[in-house]
Amino acid sequence: MSAAFPGLGTVINVGTILVGAVLGMLVGHRLSVHTREVVTDCLGLVTLLTAGLNAIMVTDSGFAGAVGSGAPLLIVLGSLLIGGITGSILRIEDRLEVLAGAIQKRVGGKLPEEQSDADAGSARERFIEGWMTASLLFCVGPLTILGSLNDGLGRGIDQLVLKAVLDGFAAMAFASTFGVGVLLSAASVAIVQGGLTLTGFLLGSVLPDPHIAALTATGGLMLVAIGLRLLNIKQIPVGDMLPALIVAPLLTQLVVALR
Template identity: 70%
Template sequence: MRAGFPGLGTLINVVAVVIGALVGMAIGHRLPERTRAVVTDCLGLVTLLVAGLSCVSVTDASLAAAVGPGVPVLIVLGSLIIGSIVGSLLRIEERLAGLAGALQTRVARRMHSADGETPDEAHAARERFIEGWLTASLLFCVGPLTILGSISDGLGRGIDQLVLKSVLDGFAALAFASTFGVGVLLSALSVAVIQGALTVVGVQLGSVLPDAHIAALTATGGLMLAGIGLRLLKIRDIPVGNMLPALVVAPLLTQLVVVIRG
């Protein structure tokens, strides 16, 4: 499917997330707590499934050919360690929580949703907002469809991948918003910024990353999604926000290995 203009695929994706989130918010209050809890468990399991599919990229033939056998796992490990150290020093998780909390407070004030809330209820609402925003943003913005689809759109090669991603994200947003509320709605902004930026890069530079670098990034992102899945299932509260720099480190580390081998 040819795009009418660069960025159309991202626009469709953003609209799908917004519609899905609004529908989820509309029906969410009608669901009992036990139903919302099991929905969250289902989302956690599916997130682990998506994470597993992304992690398989560590076995990608182009990555093994570029860095050598056995090295891809070390690249992913190194990316996560370096990225997490940088993220923790920059306190990314804490800053994201502060930013999300400020946004949640502003949105709550406009929607008058904070009227009559106790401090505990307000804190729970803030935590739910942060979890929804971070979880949905990572789920929607990390993966091969995000990168390849946005670049393909920027290159004028079509928006088929982003249309497929839009359908998946729309249903995911509906499910997430029924549990996490307005935080999922604002994840559409994350989609617009990240995919929009990748599309612009595709327009300007033609090709952003070789297949090997994309595979390393995707596998690293897959493990981060696994962390989100564990958080959703309440198994372990992994500070995934602090791992975000790993998405930048992965292709850089891959390139370093390629240069050393060359």
């Protein structure tokens, strides 16, 4: 499917997320607490499935051919370790929570005076979880990278249209549980995919397939962490691991250069 202008795929994707999130927020209050918990568990399981499909890229033949048969797993491990240590030193998770809390006050308005501190804390936590979870889920994966780059290169928006449909339904499900925080994830998608589309438009295909495989596999493991958080198994500080998405292609390039 050809695009009328570069970035159309991202515009469509952002639109489906906004529509899906609004619909989810409209029906969310009609669902019981138990039903919302079931929805969250379902999202956690689907997130784990998505994570597995992304993480399996560590076995990609092109990836192994470029860096050596034993290197892909070490590259993913190194990316997570370097990225996680860097993120923890920079306190990315804490800073994101502070930023999300400030945005929540502006977007959601002031909390009612009769609302307890526990309820306020729970609402803030739900807002942050919705924003971070939806943003990571929508911004990590081969469709995000390849689709945005192909859009910028003028190769069509088929991949982003498919992603837009999937994200719209996912946003509806997330927003029914997490509320307005999911709506804000549309901005994250606009920034990430818009930046990748601009990169594709200006520089062409900047990431070879092995580098994309490394980034996708690393992102897949981060999605595992998100799934574990949604299922209340372990609250892994995913925000601190975000630098790993930059480290993965750089580390891949280093290994390729040293071979």
